[in-house]
Amino acid sequence: MTAVDAILARLLALHPKRIDLSLDRMWRVLDRLGHPERSLPPVIHVAGTNGKGSTIAFLRAMLEAASLSAHVYTSPNLVRVNERFRIGRAGGGELVSDDELAATLAECEHANGDAPITVFEIETAAAFLLFSRHKADALLLEVGLGGRLDATNVIEHPVASVITPVSMDHMEFLGDTLESIAAEKAAIIRADVPAVIGRQTEGPLAVITDRAERVGAPLCVLGQDWTVGEERGRLVYQDLKGLMDLPAPRLYGRHQFDNAGTAIAALRASGLALPASAFEQGILKADWPARLQRLTTGKLAALVPPGSELWLDGSHNADGGRITAAVIADFEERVPRPLILVVGMLSTKDTAGFLANFTGLARRLIAVPVHQEKGLPADTIADVARMIGLAADSTDTVEAALARIARLDIEAPPRILITGSLYLAGEVLAANGTPPV
Template sequence: MADFARSDSGAVQTQLDRLAKLSPGGDRLGLERIVQLLDRLGRPQDRLPPVLHIAGTNGKGSTCAFLRAMLEAAGFNVHMFTSPHLVRFNERIRIAGKLVTDEQLAELLTEVLDCSQDIEPSFFEVATAAALLAFSRTPADACILEVGLGGRLDATNVVDRPLVCGIAGLGIDHRQWLGNRLSDIAGEKAAIAKRGVPLVTQRYSPPAAHQVQRKAEEAGAPWIGRGALWESRLIRGEIHYRDSHGALTLPMPSLPGRHQADNASLAVAMLRHQDVLTVAPEAMAKGIRSATWPARLQKLAAGPLTAMLPKGSELWIDGGHNASAARQVADHLRRTARDNLPLVLIFASLTTKDPRAMLKPFAGLASEIHTVPIADYDCRPPTALAELAAELGFRASGNETVEQALGRVGQPARVLIFGSLYLAGEVFRANGEIPD
């Protein structure tokens, strides 16, 4: 799947155009190109502040957001690299708490691309190199790196000695790269483990847990697994966390969904199992309450798209793109809907995803499904998705645009746009909401 970006800055767009011509596009795993590129740039990965490295199928981005919020609440300056961006490339790189500016980004991309001519790096490899270069030149107290795809061969896996590593929720995704079994996927993601560096994880099925344990042992990394060395439970609307350091009672996150309590707890566990950055429980609680992460069960503000819906409607978006994310979203909506608003799903899917598995959790919940394409990406035809939805028992229609799909909502409803972070970015732009 070819990745790309557009920018309103002419200087940035010039470099993005260079990247599009230079890179063959698509996902390309392997460390040879990124290592060669970083060597030419003076190995910026060796000059970073303490690194917190996070992998996972679902929840790793939210875990990064919780880590950043907690660390900043404790008074630290934090770099952060995440992917993908929703509207602007700048969203991927946060330097000491602030999004990279267009001027900074143009200069970083120019420098990286000038060193890349015979390497043919991927889009993600160039983004990673630009982020590491920026982080190496600006003082900060911590650096959060989100794995892009997998872990073992991901471009972020070039830091020899991070402070702590974490793995969020696991699910079946990217089968062509990571394997068809959850245990295979677990092994790929656990390969970010480094000798002597704590590997903090969620609780997994026995086959997946066995692979995580095996990878940790091979690397010489202490495995800090949920259920063994730390635990977290929801009791009467609070997170009750415990580990060998003691027990904490923490608030529920402002991010909707019970699964966000799991992500916040993983962030707490990562911070509690390192000894460089001191984060008091009060800062953890403040970070959990203040953390934001766009396109995760987010209610859209007033704008051109929300204005298209009948009065009394709500427009929500979630960038989930696999079966486990769909189950989490559907579970949240079942538990929290206290009114009679019907749920209408506006849905899209890349060709690499399993739309049947993503739609099944909404059976008996969504009153109708309107399918749409994802502009500029290799996606499943809306008509084919609508036929699949009809086979599953939904009232469904295929549409050429999100606007056309919204126009089919004839009565007040809770409308959820779901199926892809790329679709989420398209929707944010159309509604005039630019994540910052």
């Protein structure tokens, strides 16, 4: 066990409930730390259900292409907790070192004492303390869950508030309607701070617009104040400042055009001045692990049948599954292959809603367990898949699933997609020997 792991284990004992939405504990520990959240670089605060991480990846790549430095705080991590804390450096950032992270977490632990606090709250306090001690041109801050009572929502004066698409997820904490979920996420919007809004359905957009108008935040809405789309294989972005004809994102999927556009809109609204070349280079360089990531090397990649494709995607809710399935369908149009799914999910997710996106597309599904407290048994996933018309069975490990796929009697090398959970994606990257850096 590392020093970081030992500290996190002690903190978990202070508040075993991993999610307990409140700001009281955050304000208490930040006060004891001398309010590091007031000494941060300009903050771009990002909430939403899907697309937060990809939007932040574009933001970071664009800032770095302009020779600016950007701290990044995201969650969850895939393999190591260090992934949540990226220190901005000139020419590109780097994950926080084990020693510096352990020292910062220990300082926060000491300041908190024995008072109840969640691990995410201490991690967020540590992020603010860490970032306050390193100069940078910006901080890209991802909301952990929701917005209103999320530990990141102690930032009082960001330079931009961003809300990516809102859909159904975490209903046990945020409410069981799109409107209630949108209200939680819209609570990051601040007076006089530009609110950059990605693609939304009618109900969430009305809720978000109402919040912005009530607090006095300038709105910058996709489809109203800016547009983004694909034309002749390129990304075309337009707002009141003009039109940009840019290359297509390196990240796969038409939804990444929206995410890249949201990043551009946020940077242009924030007051952070970037040359046009930075947008072009950033779109090409942005990378975000486990989001339609193709695995071509590593221990797991070596197990698939010769000529096969192995893909990894962390989508885990119904809308995320819809987006992923649309990208796979596009692949299928261009290069047809039998699609085999390897799926692991948490019990808190809408398994049937997620899997329904792949009916008529996937040839077969092999369910695997996710080694988390709320991991859904593989047999249960397979049962749900069969109920909605997917041929399915289960096995104990991803390695066993890939071995089973290698024995299938199918007419061509398959396209294999491992999906259903970011936790599963982390297990896969660790087992494959290709963790994020």
